[in-house]
Amino acid sequence: xxxxxxxxxxxxxxxxxxxxxxxxxxxxxxxxxxxxxxxxxxxxxxxxxxxxxxxxxxxxxxxxxxxxxxxxxxxxxxxxxxxxxxxxxxxxxxxxxxxxxxxxxxxxxxxxxxxxxxxxxxxxxxxxxxxxxxxxxxxxxxxxxxxxxxxxxxxxxx
Numbered sequence: 476x477x478x479x480x481x482x483x484x485x486x487x488x489x490x491x492x493x494x495x496x497x498x499x500x501x502x503x504x505x506x507x508x509x510x511x512x513x514x515x516x517x518x519x520x521x522x523x524x525x526x527x528x529x530x531x532x533x534x535x536x537x538x539x540x541x542x543x544x545x546x547x548x549x550x551x552x553x554x555x556x557x558x559x560x561x562x563x564x565x566x567x568x569x570x571x572x573x574x575x576x577x578x579x580x581x582x583x584x585x586x587x588x589x590x591x592x593x594x595x596x597x598x599x600x601x602x603x604x605x606x607x608x609x610x611x612x613x614x615x616x617x618x619x620x621x622x623x624x625x626x627x628x629x630x631x632x633x
Contacts (some may be wrong), residue, residue, distance in 0.1 A: 500554045507547035514540050528598075538584070538608045542615025545583055549576040549616065550623060572620055580616040584609035 518537065520526070526533045553572050588605045591597045 500551055502548055503551040503554060507544055507551055510540065510544040510547060515545060515547065535610065538611040539615040541581055541583075541587070542612035542617075542618050544615075545580045545612065546576055546616035546619030549579055550620060551606050573617065576620045577613065577614050580613050581609060584612040587612075 514537065517540070521533060521537070549572070553575060588597075588608060592600055
């Protein structure tokens with residue numbers, strides 16, 4: 476009985492947190508901006524300390540974090556458009572949000588790979604590595620969006 480009561484308390488907290496984030500576009504924008512700022516700081520430290528060249532794997536979590544930031548920005552934009560439609564809640568089609576995130580993340584990922592190549596950040600170009608970087612970014616973005624959709628769908632509606 477005690478475990479069930481604790482679970483209900485956690486569930487109520489998650490429900491309150493999700494309702495707050497659904498009502499507050501600013502929270503999504505702040506989370507996306509902070510994630511992007513964290514990414515920029517870690518990237519700067521990585522270049523100063525040569526982490527990209529010392530640790531071949533270091534590029535992967537950076538692209539994943541970039542995908543998370545992109546997913547948060549997509550959630551913000553989608554919430555903004557939902558509110559502009561005059562729809563008080565986020566009564567959205569999950570597939571629309573997933574497709575929006577997919578399109579934006581691929582566009583940003585390809586643009587970033589082109590930037591890395593043109594700026595000389597890439598030692599040698601590899602289709603395999605660049606495709607992997609874009610896919611890892613997609614993983615981060617879709618993880619955020621799908622988590623949001625699953626939490627929203629599973630919460631009881633009032």
